[in-house]
Amino acid sequence: MKQGYRQVKRMTPAMRIIHWVNAICMIGAVVTGLYIGHPYYQTFIADGAVDKYVMAWNRYGHFIIAIIFDVTSVIIAYLYFFSRFEKPYKKLIPNAKNVSEFKAVLVNLLTLNRKKEFDSSHADSFNTVYFTIFHLLLIWMLLTGLQMYVHGLESGISSIGSWWPVMLHATTDWTVAVCGGSLMDVRISHHMTMWLILCWVVFHIYYQVWRTIFWKEADIAIVIGGSKFVKDDTLH
Ligand code: HEM
Numbered sequence: 001m002k003q004g005y006r007q008v009k010r011m012t013p014a015m016r017i018i019h020w021v022n023a024i025c026m027i028g029a030v031v032t033g034l035y036i037g038h039p040y041y042q043t044f045i046a047d048g049a050v051d052k053y054v055m056a057w058n059r060y061g062h063f064i065i066a067i068i069f070d071v072t073s074v075i076i077a078y079l080y081f082f083s084r085f086e087k088p089y090k091k092l093i094p095n096a097k098n099v100s101e102f103k104a105v106l107v108n109l110l111t112l113n114r115k116k117e118f119d120s121s122h123a124d125s126f127n128t129v130y131f132t133i134f135h136l137l138l139i140w141m142l143l144t145g146l147q148m149y150v151h152g153l154e155s156g157i158s159s160i161g162s163w164w165p166v167m168l169h170a171t172t173d174w175t176v177a178v179c180g181g182s183l184m185d186v187r188i189s190h191h192m193t194m195w196l197i198l199c200w201v202v203f204h205i206y207y208q209v210w211r212t213i214f215w216k217e218a219d220i221a222i223v224i225g226g227s228k229f230v231k232d233d234t235l236h
């Protein structure tokens with residue numbers, strides 16, 4: 001290790017696995033989701049015949065990914081409050097310390113690192129707020145997605161019993177009213193939120209690379225090896 005630098009552990013293996021599962025699944029969800037909304041490719045089987053099941057496969061992939069997102073979202077929601085490593089909810093409370101840290105991190109970004117008046121060794125409230133926006137957008141995708149899905153179970157029954165559509169109606173019917181009153185509004189919201197998430201991803205990746213270059217503390221390594229490296233004299 002470079003002299004004068006100390007290794008700071010920032011992400012457990014579980015957090016890193018969830019991170020990359022989410023990142024890879026997001027690519028799959030966008031590719032299959034755009035197909036479901038607007039079929040944009042065909043696959044040909046022998047003799048130029050068109051494969052009839054492309055939509056079915058895309059929906060299958062999309063739904064499996066949604067299940068993975070359901071699971072990671074529940075785990076992350078739990079860890080926000082009960083993680084033994086670090087509880088992110090503490091950085092979300094708008095107390096004086098967090099608000100001034102949030103501002104300091106923003107000023108640091110806007111001044112291209114000319115001003116840096118906070119401790120960058122630990123998770124900061126700016127990034128935690130930003131990550132929380134992602135988790136909330138993803139939960140909205142899950143709720144609107146499940147609302148569209150339960151409409152496919154029109155009969156009110158399913159192969160695992162009627163409790164399943166009943167539960168989905170009970171937990172997601174309110175999204176119809178919030179989106180504007182019809183299932184088409186839910187569909188549009190699901191689609192528009194995808195673009196918000198993609199904007200989120202663009203800034204997220206930009207900012208992680210930006211921090212790595214400007215702070216010179218190997219921030220990008222957090223999501224690979226779990227640690228970053230901070231100059232000894234800046235450690236508190
Ligand atoms: C090349 C691609 C990516 C890189 C290099 C990257 C890098 C990082 C790094 C370094 C962190 C830790 C930041 C810290 O602790 O201060 C992080 C956290 C995070 N990243 Fe990424 N990321 C990438 C792609 C993505 C994508 C595609 C998503 C979501 C679709 C995503 C979602 C998140 C979330 C939600 C967190 C916060 C951890 C949590 O609350 O679960 N990342 N990322």
